Amino acid sequence: xxxxxxxxxxxxxxxxxxxxxxxxxxxxxxxxxxxxxxxxxxxxxxxxxxxxxxxxxxxxxxxxxxxxxxxxxxxx
Amino acid sequence: xxxxxxxxxxxxxxxxxxxxxxxxxxxxxxxxxxxxxxxxxxxxxxxxxxxxxxxxxxxxxxxxxxxxxxxxxxxxxxxxxxxxxxxxxxxxxxxxxxxxxxxxxxxxxxxxxxxxxxxxxxxxxxxxxxxxxxxxxxxxxxxxxxxxxxxxxxxxxxxxxxxxxxxxxxxxxxxxxxxxxxxxxxxxxxxxxxxxxxxxxxxxxxxxxxxxxxxxxxxxxxxxxxxxxxxxxxxxxxxxxxxxxxxxxxxxxxxxxxxxxxxxxxxxxxxxxxxxxxxxxxxxxxxxxxxxxxxxxxxxxxxxxxxxxxxxxxxxxxxxxxxxxxxxxxxxxxx
Numbered sequence: 001x002x003x004x005x006x007x008x009x010x011x012x013x014x015x016x017x018x019x020x021x022x023x024x025x026x027x028x029x030x031x032x033x034x035x036x037x038x039x040x041x042x043x044x045x046x047x048x049x050x051x052x053x054x055x056x057x058x059x060x061x062x063x064x065x066x067x068x069x070x071x072x073x074x075x076x
Numbered sequence: 077x078x079x080x081x082x083x084x085x086x087x088x089x090x091x092x093x094x095x096x097x098x099x100x101x102x103x104x105x106x107x108x109x110x111x112x113x114x115x116x117x118x119x120x121x122x123x124x125x126x127x128x129x130x131x132x133x134x135x136x137x138x139x140x141x142x143x144x145x146x147x148x149x150x151x152x153x154x155x156x157x158x159x160x161x162x163x164x165x166x167x168x169x170x171x172x173x174x175x176x177x178x179x180x181x182x183x184x185x186x187x188x189x190x191x192x193x194x195x196x197x198x199x200x201x202x203x204x205x206x207x208x209x210x211x212x213x214x215x216x217x218x219x220x221x222x223x224x225x226x227x228x229x230x231x232x233x234x235x236x237x238x239x240x241x242x243x244x245x246x247x248x249x250x251x252x253x254x255x256x257x258x259x260x261x262x263x264x265x266x267x268x269x270x271x272x273x274x275x276x277x278x279x280x281x282x283x284x285x286x287x288x289x290x291x292x293x294x295x296x297x298x299x300x301x302x303x304x305x306x307x308x309x310x311x312x313x314x315x316x317x318x319x320x321x322x323x324x325x326x327x328x329x330x331x332x333x334x335x336x337x338x339x340x341x342x343x344x345x346x347x348x349x350x351x352x353x354x355x356x357x358x359x360x361x362x363x364x365x366x367x368x369x370x371x372x373x374x375x376x377x378x379x380x381x382x383x384x385x386x387x388x389x390x391x392x393x394x395x396x397x398x399x400x401x402x403x404x405x406x407x408x409x410x411x
């Protein structure tokens with residue numbers, strides 16, 4: 001998936017209302033909470049067949065770190 | 077000969093907490109977004125001196141105000157994780173409070189969200205083995221007593237309730253095959269650590285934090301949301317397919333899927349995985365939230381109001397344990 005498309009889909013999926021870049025930190029988003037984590041797990045599982053567990057969620061920093069977790073090779 | 081769900085009643089405590097009420101306590105949180113995604117607008121909680129048994133008595137009394145003869149009840153199955161005492165068995169106390177016969181069976185079983193489906197399958201087994209003819213299946217849960225007041229997530233999701241169901245022997249069978257699942261490795265994904273045998277209740281327990289700013293201690297309910305979501309979305313869709321197979325019925329032949337009402341996002345996620353259309357998949361937890369073992373009977377009662385011809389309904393419960401169970405039932409009237 002194209003990284004810009006990925007960001008756009010995340011913004012839609014998590015109902016994020018601010019500007020998001022690869023360097024945006026999840027924990028700095030107003031919309032980031034346990035519900036957001038659940039929606040993120042659902043989105044990633046549906047689109048990349050990768051299951052994020054609780055530790056993965058805790059260790060997430062930026063959007064870029066999520067891309068690494070999913071696997072850089074899946075992005076262009 | 078077989079077993080049939082004859083009637084269901086449910087009650088909530090009087091105190092209702094809306095998202096607006098929670099907004100005052102948690103001003104920085106976007107409850108509008110929560111309501112949209114999780115599907116909960118309000119939930120009920122018991123008063124300080126009110127218990128699950130108090131609610132259960134009310135639910136049962138509602139049943140007996142209808143044309144159900146309480147002297148015919150010959151077994152109580154009482155599902156709770158909020159027992160009246162450590163001992164004795166709550167079902168015994170209920171027998172006396174309801175003035176039911178003394179020559180009947182009664183026991184509690186400790187299950188959460190998988191409890192109602194377990195109870196139905198057990199009631200069916202008791203009837204089919206000729207050990208009982210009219211079973212009172214009760215679910216009563218007051219998680220609000222276990223949740224830390226600063227635990228926004230769990231306070232938003234869970235609500236208290238009790239339900240009472242009568243399952244009777246019938247000429248035509250309306251309760252079909254059930255299946256079960258257990259994975260105790262996930263015992264600590266939803267847990268109250270202190271207060272039973274392993275760990276004493278600790279008045280000086282340290283305050284911990286999880287998720288985004290939720291507070292709790294080991295005396296309180298803890299839920300690992302991501303892991304519970306992964307368990308449910310990973311296990312339940314395939315389990316549902318096994319249930320269809322066991323009952324030799326196709327996915328399209330089910331009139332309504334009524335799953336444990338955990339949260340709307342998770343339910344819709346599973347619905348999409350199963351490729352079931354929205355009108356065949358029950359999602360309604362707006363008024364009362366996740367009431368643990370009470371969500372399925374509440375949903376069945378509400379859904380049955382519009383039943384005109386017999387409907388095949390698949391019910392599936394899943395959660396704390398980790399434990400899951402489900403089965404196929406036939407409902408042909410308003411319960």
